[in-house]
Amino acid sequence: MRNGFFWIAAAVVGTAVLVLTRVFFTNEYFFFAAYVVLQYVVLSTAWNILGGYTGYTNFGTGAFFALGAYSSVVLHKMPTLLHGSFDLTIPQIPLPIMIVVGGIVSGTVGLGTGYLTLRLRGVFFAIATLALAIVVQTLIVNWDYVGGSRGIYIIRPALAPLGGGYIQYLYTLMMVLAVISVGIARTIERSRLGLGFAAIRDDELAAEAGGVPTLRLKLIATTLSGALMGMAGAPLPYYVTYLDPTSSFNLAYAVNSVAMPVIGGMTSWIGPVIGAILLGTIQQLATVTISSALNLLIVGLLLIGFVIIAPNGIVGLVQARRRARGARMQTQPQAARAA
Amino acid sequence: MAVSLDLLVNAIVAGILLGGFYAAVTVGVTISFGMLDIANIAQPAFILLGSYAAYIVNSYLGLDPILIGIVMLPVFYLLGMAVYRLYYYSFESRGEQAIQGLAFFFGLLFVGEVSLVLIFGVDYRFVEAPYIGPSLHLGLVDLPLRMLVPCVTSLLMIALLQLYLSRSFIGRAILAVSQDGVALQLMAASPMRIKQIAFGISTATCALAGTFLIIIQPVEPSIGRDYIGRIFAICVLGGMTSFPGMVTAAMLIGIVESITATFYGPSWAPAVAFGFLLLTLAVRPAGLLGR
Numbered sequence: 001m002r003n004g005f006f007w008i009a010a011a012v013v014g015t016a017v018l019v020l021t022r023v024f025f026t027n028e029y030f031f032f033a034a035y036v037v038l039q040y041v042v043l044s045t046a047w048n049i050l051g052g053y054t055g056y057t058n059f060g061t062g063a064f065f066a067l068g069a070y071s072s073v074v075l076h077k078m079p080t081l082l083h084g085s086f087d088l089t090i091p092q093i094p095l096p097i098m099i100v101v102g103g104i105v106s107g108t109v110g111l112g113t114g115y116l117t118l119r120l121r122g123v124f125f126a127i128a129t130l131a132l133a134i135v136v137q138t139l140i141v142n143w144d145y146v147g148g149s150r151g152i153y154i155i156r157p158a159l160a161p162l163g164g165g166y167i168q169y170l171y172t173l174m175m176v177l178a179v180i181s182v183g184i185a186r187t188i189e190r191s192r193l194g195l196g197f198a199a200i201r202d203d204e205l206a207a208e209a210g211g212v213p214t215l216r217l218k219l220i221a222t223t224l225s226g227a228l229m230g231m232a233g234a235p236l237p238y239y240v241t242y243l244d245p246t247s248s249f250n251l252a253y254a255v256n257s258v259a260m261p262v263i264g265g266m267t268s269w270i271g272p273v274i275g276a277i278l279l280g281t282i283q284q285l286a287t288v289t290i291s292s293a294l295n296l297l298i299v300g301l302l303l304i305g306f307v308i309i310a311p312n313g314i315v316g317l318v319q320a321r322r323r324a325r326g327a328r329m330q331t332q333p334q335a336a337r338a339a
Numbered sequence: 340m341a342v343s344l345d346l347l348v349n350a351i352v353a354g355i356l357l358g359g360f361y362a363a364v365t366v367g368v369t370i371s372f373g374m375l376d377i378a379n380i381a382q383p384a385f386i387l388l389g390s391y392a393a394y395i396v397n398s399y400l401g402l403d404p405i406l407i408g409i410v411m412l413p414v415f416y417l418l419g420m421a422v423y424r425l426y427y428y429s430f431e432s433r434g435e436q437a438i439q440g441l442a443f444f445f446g447l448l449f450v451g452e453v454s455l456v457l458i459f460g461v462d463y464r465f466v467e468a469p470y471i472g473p474s475l476h477l478g479l480v481d482l483p484l485r486m487l488v489p490c491v492t493s494l495l496m497i498a499l500l501q502l503y504l505s506r507s508f509i510g511r512a513i514l515a516v517s518q519d520g521v522a523l524q525l526m527a528a529s530p531m532r533i534k535q536i537a538f539g540i541s542t543a544t545c546a547l548a549g550t551f552l553i554i555i556q557p558v559e560p561s562i563g564r565d566y567i568g569r570i571f572a573i574c575v576l577g578g579m580t581s582f583p584g585m586v587t588a589a590m591l592i593g594i595v596e597s598i599t600a601t602f603y604g605p606s607w608a609p610a611v612a613f614g615f616l617l618l619t620l621a622v623r624p625a626g627l628l629g630r
Contacts, residue, residue, distance in 0.1 A: 057438050059445065116621045122437050123378040124575070128620050130380075131568040131613040138610035149606070251564060255449050262442050293456050300450035307439040307446070308429040 003190060007183050014179040018172060022164060031171045035239060037280035038174040039232050043253065044260035044272035045181045046228035051258070052266030053194060054221045055201030057122070060113075060129030061257040063136040064226045066248040067109055068102030068233030073146045073243060075101060076154060092157060095173060095235060102234030103227040109136075110226020114219040121204070137249040151244025154237040170235050181228050185269040197221060229257075252296055256283075259303040265315025274314055345479040350601040351594055352480050358593025359490030360555060362586045363548040364566060365573040366497055370541035372571070373579035374517035375534050377426065378437070381444040382570060383563030384451030385542055389415065389549020390464075390558045391455060397466040404466045405492055408550035412543045419542025422447075423535045431531075448563070455560035463557035471554060489551035494586070496547055500540070501582045513537045517580060565609065572616035 021034065043061060050056050075093045082088040117128045141149045160169040188194045196217045199207035208214045237243045256279065264275025279299060286295035310317050364386060371379040392411050393404045430440040470484040504510035512533045515523050520530040552558060573592055577585035592612050600608045 051438070055438065057441050116617060120620055123372075123441065124620055126378070126441055127380075127568070127571045127575075128617060131572065131616045131620075134565075134568050134613045135610050135617065138607065138613075141606055251449070251561075255445065258442055258445060262439070266438075293453055297450060297453040297457065300446045300453060303446035304443055304450065307443045308425070311433075311439045 003187050006186055010179050010183050010186075014175050018175050022168060022172075028165065028167060031165075031167045033284040035167070035171045035174050036284060037277060038171070038178045040256055040260060040276040040280045041178040041273055042174070042181045042232040043229060043257040044264070044276045045178075045185045045269070046225045046232065047257040048261040048266055048269075048272045049185055049188065049197075049228070050221045050225035052261050052271070053188065053197040053201065054218065056218070056221070057126040057258070058129045058225065059126050059254050059258070060133040061229055062249045062251065062253045063129075063133040064106040064110065064229035065233035065236075065253050066140065066245070067106045067136060068099075068230030069236040069243060069248050070140055070146050071102045071105040071230070072098040072234045072237050073152060073154065076237065077145070094161075095169075095238065099173065099177070099231050099234040103231040106230020106233070107223045107227030109230075110222040110224075111219060113226070114222035133249060133254070137245055140249075141245050147243065149245055151242055152237075153242050154240075156238050156241060166238070170239055173235055174232075177228075177231055181231075182269060182273060184224070184228070185272075189269055193217065193220065252299075255296070255299060255303070256280075259299050259306075261313070263302060263306045263313055265313030267312070268315050271313055271315045278314075346601060347598070348479055349481060350598045352482065353486065353601075354594030354597030355590055356482070356486035356490045356593070357597055358586075358590030359493050360486070360548075360551050361569065361573055361593055362497055362589035363489070363493030363544065363551050365570050365577075365585055365589055366500065366582070367541035367544040367548070368570050368574045369577070369580065369582065369585045370513075370537055370544075372574055374513060375537055375541075376517075377423075377534075377538065378441055379444055379538075379541070380441070380567055380571075381447035381451065382545065383566045384448045385415065385418075385545035386549045386552060386566065387455060387558065387560060387563045388451065389546040390553040391459065391549075392546070393466055393550040393553050394464045394558070397468075401467070404468050404550045404554055405488070405547070408547040411546035411550075415546040416539040416543040419539040420535050422542065423538035427531055427535070448567075452560050452563060459560065461559050461561070463559050464553070465557040466550075466553050468554065485554055489554055492547070493551060496544065497582055497586060500544075504582075509533070509536060513540075568609075568613045568616060572612055572619070575616065576619050 021030070025031070043065065046064075047058060047061060050058050072095075075098050079090050079092055082090055113129065113132060117125050120128055140146065146152060156166045160166040162169055162172060188197070196207070196212050196214075199210070199212045200214050200217060204214055233248075236248065240247075260275030260279050261272040262275070263279060264273065265271030279302065282298060283295040286298055306313060312319075364382075367385075368379060368382050371377045371382070389408065389411065392414075393407045396402055396407045397404055426440065426443065430443065470488045472485065474481050474483040474485075475487070476482075504514055512523065512528060513536070515526075515528075516530050516533045516537070523530050523533065552562075556562075569592065573585060573588045576591070577588035592615065595611055595615065596608045599611045
């Protein structure tokens with residue numbers, strides 16, 4: 001499938017799902033749950049650009065995600081601040097702009113992380129991202145303007161654009177983000193950039209020797225991955241309406257964004273999507289029917305089970321089956337001839 | 340800022356005591372990550388398991404927590420051997436990419452934490468022992484026994500381990516496997532068996548480290564996360580494989596954290612340790628005392 005065609009197809013599917021769900025579902029809770037699933041589609045796709053394509057494990061998803069959320073908080077309070085200190089009156093900043101700003105902030109931090117960890121391979125990179133998450137969380141905890149450790153209440157605007165309630169608006173925005181991030185992932189996969197990423201993943205030294213600009217490619221991967229995570233986090237304050245560091249830097253975001261691509265399959269754009277929809281839905285159902293602690297246990301057990309039994313995820317399983325069938329198709333005629 | 344001398348001295352002493360405890364928490368990772376090249380980020384989950392084991396036995400039988408930790412050593416040793424066996428057959432023998440092994444331990448960490456939440460809830464748990472509470476006063480310096488006892492026991496444990504590694508046959512084999520597994524194989528020893536024993540030892544240290552943790556502070560399941568970065572920071576700073584380097588790094592981090600907490604407030608302390616780690620990784624990945 002050509003890239004342009006894929007973008008159009010993804011947009012059509014996204015719009016169709018949007019319109020159908022907004023017409024046929026009247027229950028508000030559906031949109032609350034679907035928003036979380038879509039958010040995980042964005043997060044796991046973003047994680048996979050760095051983790052799956054380039055082979056660098058990022059355990060700091062929570063940091064990039066929460067930075068996006070907190071940049072929205074700053075922008076949300078901006079009009080009041082400007083009015084109070086400089087007597088300037090500006091209108092409330094619309095959410096799509098906040099999403100772009102969140103992406104820029106987290107992308108910049110991603111770029112910085114890339115520079116800081118250039119010499120680190122594998123496990124050390126993973127540990128550095130884990131440490132980064134704690135450093136950023138400490139900074140937020142000590143920053144009173146955005147609520148510090150007490151957290152902050154965000155009041156949603158009374159009117160939602162595009163009709164419907166505010167949650168439907170958030171859901172629509174997240175759907176757009178999901179389509180964009182999946183489109184980006186798929187475009188990368190089929191491009192020279194994707195080949196470069198794969199070369200780094202398979203053997204960084206050989207790639208460097210073969211003329212792949214590994215430094216620049218790694219910086220592109222960390223920046224892009226961070227930016228998408230920040231964009232996924234930007235609407236969070238309006239979704240939860242109460243934001244505090246403990247919940248926004250929750251380890252669950254990191255675990256989920258690792259578990260979903262691993263379970264779905266890390267080598268293809270569809271893997272994180274399958275993983276996010278599957279795990280996200282299971283978690284939403286488990287949270288409602290059983291308990292929220294148990295749904296995290298399910299994620300952990302699924303993650304362990306999959307890395308042991310099916311290290312290449314669901315996509316890997318399907319590919320292996322298809323290959324086995326292809327092999328059988330080839331050997332059967334020969335067997336018939338022999339008989 | 341006017342820094343009063345006795346405040347500074349007390350902060351440094353408290354940091355050294357804290358560092359002794361950090362060394363106990365890190366020694367397992369120095370063995371598993373430094374020597375065996377297994378990134379066991381589930382270490383804090385095992386440590387918490389040790390804390391809760393101490394809590395259960397202490398609250399029902401009233402035994403001394405450190406004694407419980409020593410009794411638990413063989414149990415944790417076997418647990419560690421079992422985990423390594425699973426890890427070996429799932430990842431090492433297949434030659435899988437490190438990313439899956441890392442995800443495995445990450446999952447283990449998470450499952451451990453959530454299981455503890457489901458069983459014990461998120462309440463803080465603590466143990467009772469005669470040395471929790473009183474402190475020694477030496478001139479300007481206060482030595483809380485609740486910090487001093489874990490620190491001394493921890494240094495004793497590390498000294499014994501160092502002796503074991505450098506003198507005993509198995510200990511030398513562990514050092515050998517950390518340097519060159521293939522060469523060990525050529526000497527007709529199985530690297531897998533040696534690594535299994537070493538990983539068992541590294542997990543066994545968690546039994547004691549866990550009891551130290553619950554002596555020093557009340558424990559709840561999510562507390563382990565704070566230690567992931569700290570443990571690896573100390574391990575990397577100390578140069579990965581050397582015990583003396585690791586103890587020095589643990590003391591250093593302990594002192595820096597304690598001074599930060601005293602003069603700038605406890606909420607800044609974690610950032611300092613992790614900032615240290617990020618800087619070390621960026622500037623000198625071989626560690627302060629690395630080869």
